[in-house]
Amino acid sequence: MHFDLADLRLFLHLAERKNLTRGASAASLSPAAASSRLKALENQLNARLFYRDSRGLALTHAGEMLQRHARAILRQVEHVRNDFMALSSDSVGHFRIFANTTPITETLPPVLAAFMKDRPSVTVDIQERNTREVVRGVLDSAADIGVLSVPGPFDAGDLQSRLFTTDRLVLVVPKGHPLGERGTLSFEECLNVPHVGFRESTLQSYITEQASLLNRKLTMKVLMSSYETMCSMIAVGIGIGVGVLPESCVTRYIRAGMPLQVVQLSDAWSLRERHIIYRDLDALPLCARAFVDTLVGMQASAQSNGAPPRPPTASEAPEGGVAPLPTHTAG
Numbered sequence: 001m002h003f004d005l006a007d008l009r010l011f012l013h014l015a016e017r018k019n020l021t022r023g024a025s026a027a028s029l030s031p032a033a034a035s036s037r038l039k040a041l042e043n044q045l046n047a048r049l050f051y052r053d054s055r056g057l058a059l060t061h062a063g064e065m066l067q068r069h070a071r072a073i074l075r076q077v078e079h080v081r082n083d084f085m086a087l088s089s090d091s092v093g094h095f096r097i098f099a100n101t102t103p104i105t106e107t108l109p110p111v112l113a114a115f116m117k118d119r120p121s122v123t124v125d126i127q128e129r130n131t132r133e134v135v136r137g138v139l140d141s142a143a144d145i146g147v148l149s150v151p152g153p154f155d156a157g158d159l160q161s162r163l164f165t166t167d168r169l170v171l172v173v174p175k176g177h178p179l180g181e182r183g184t185l186s187f188e189e190c191l192n193v194p195h196v197g198f199r200e201s202t203l204q205s206y207i208t209e210q211a212s213l214l215n216r217k218l219t220m221k222v223l224m225s226s227y228e229t230m231c232s233m234i235a236v237g238i239g240i241g242v243g244v245l246p247e248s249c250v251t252r253y254i255r256a257g258m259p260l261q262v263v264q265l266s267d268a269w270s271l272r273e274r275h276i277i278y279r280d281l282d283a284l285p286l287c288a289r290a291f292v293d294t295l296v297g298m299q300a301s302a303q304s305n306g307a308p309p310r311p312p313t314a315s316e317a318p319e320g321g322v323a324p325l326p327t328h329t330a331g
Contacts (some may be wrong), residue, residue, distance in 0.1 A: 002080065005077065007041050010034060011049065015067050019056045041070055068069040070320040072141035091118070093287035097136040101203040102167070102246050103274065104128050105227055107299070108147065115294045124178045124289045131204045135159065138240075144288050146277040147295075149246075150270045151224040161277045162292070164299040169270040170247045171263040175239050180261035187213050187244070187267045194221035194241035196233050207244050210269065228253065235259050246272070274299075 006301040007025075010238035014023035014034070024034035041050050047062035059067060099108065104126060129137060134146040137216070138159055146159075171190050173180045179190060197220050198204045204223075208288060212285065216288035223310060224230045234243050247262065254260050264270075276295055278284055286295045 002044075003073070005074065008074060010037055010260045011041060011066065012070050012074070013052065014038065014057055015059055015063065020052075024058075029187070068140050074140045075144070077282070079285050082280045082287070090122075090286040090290035092121045093285045093290035094125070095125045095143075095144040095276065095291070096127070096286055097145045097147060098134040099128050100131065100134065100145040100149050101128060101149040101198065101201040102149050102249070106246065106249055107165075107274065109293075111291075111295045111298050114298060115291050118289065119290075121172065124291075129204060133196055135277065137195055138279060141279070143286055145292065146276065147274070148277070149272045149274045151271065151273075154275055155272050156277055156283055157274070158267060159277045159279060160281055161275045163273055163275055164272045164296045167272045167274065168247045168270065169244050169252060169265060171242055171265055172234055172245050173261050173263060174235055174237055174252050175259040175261055177261065179242065182263055184264040186212075186264050187265055187270070188216065190263075191218065193217045194219045196221060196230050196241045196243040198227065198230055199223040200227050203244075203274040210267070231258055231260060323327065 007317060010023070010027040010029065013026040014020065017026060019022045020034060021031050024031045027034060029037070038049070045066070047064070047066075048060050049063040049066060051060060054125040061261065097108070108126065112124065116124070127143070129149050131150055134143070134148045135157075137143040138146040149167070154163075171179065171185070171187075179193070191214070195218055198209070199220075208218050222233055224233055227245055227249045230243050230245060231250065232239055235258045244265070250260060250262055254262070274291060277282065278288075278292070281289060281292065
C-alpha cells in the first residue's frame with residue numbers, strides 16, 4: 001500500500017476544517033481536485049473516510065484511525081527533514097506544544113525567550129488545551145510536547161513525563177475582605193461570594209467544574225482576559241469579587257504592590273504538579289529536546305529559590321490513590 005504525503009496532508013486539512021471547500025483551499029487545490037483525490041484515497045484504503053451532508057464533513061471510524069496515523073507519519077517526516085537540515089544542531093527546526101492556561105501565561109514565555117534567544121531559526125507552535133486534550137494530542141502525535149498542571153501524583157501512562165515544578169491554586173481577595181481573615185478555607189466556603197474569572201481558559205473551566213461537583217453554581221461577577229487583569233479587578237475592592245489563581249502568579253503581583261491577600265484552599269485539587277510530557281524523548285527533533293532541557297533547568301533553578309510544598313505522594317493520596325484526571329484540568 002502506497003501513501004502519497006500530499007494526499008495525507010489534504011485529508012488532515014479536510015478533517016480539521018470539516019468542509020471540502022475550506023480544506024481544499026488550505027491544500028491549494030480546487031474543490032473538484034480535492035474531491036477526486038479524496039475518492040482515490042478512499043478507494044485505495046477500501047474505506048469511507050467521511051460522512052458528507054449539508055453541514056459539511058464528519059470523520060467515520062476509519063477516518064479517525066487514518067487521522068491518527070496521518071498525523072504521526074507527517075510529523076515523523078517533518079522530524080526527519082528537520083534533523084537532516086541541522087544534523088547535530090538544535091538551532092533549526094519546528095515543534096508543537098499543547099499546554100494548559102498557567103504554563104502558557106506564566107511558565108512558557110520566559111523559558112521560550114531564553115531558549116529562542118540563540119535559536120532564531122527555530123519556530124514553535126503553542127496551543128492552549130485542557131489536560132485530556134494535551135495528553136491525547138501527544139499520544140496521537142498532534143503535538144510533540146505537552147505542558148500541564150494536574151493534581152498530583154500524575155500517571156502519564158504510555159507517555160514519558162518529567163515533573164518540573166509545583167504550585168497551588170489559592171483564593172485571592174482584596175485587602176480588608178472578610179475572607180482574608182481566614183488562613184485556610186475550603187472552596188465550597190467561598191462560593192457564597194461573587195468571583196472574578198479568566199475568560200475562555202482551561203483554568204476557568206476547571207474551577208467551574210469543581211463547583212458543579214459540589215452541586216453549587218459559581219457566580220461570576222466579571223470575566224477578564226489575563227491573570228494580571230484578574231488581580232487588578234479583585235484589588236479594586238470588596239464589591240467586585242474574589243478569584244482562584246496560581247499562588248506563584250499572585251505572589252508576583254502582591255510584590256508589585258497590588259492590595260491583595262492570599263487565602264489557602266484546603267481542597268486536595270488545589271495542590272498542583274506541573275509536568276512536561278512526550279512520547280519518546282529520543283524521537284523528538286533536536287530543537288525540541290533542547291527546549292525540554294531548558295524548561296526543566298530553568299524551573300529547577302527557580303524552584304530552589306522558594307517552592308510551594310510538593311503535592312501528596314500516592315501513599316498520601318485520598319482513598320483510591322491516584323484520582324482520574326478531570327475533563328478540564330487547570331493550568
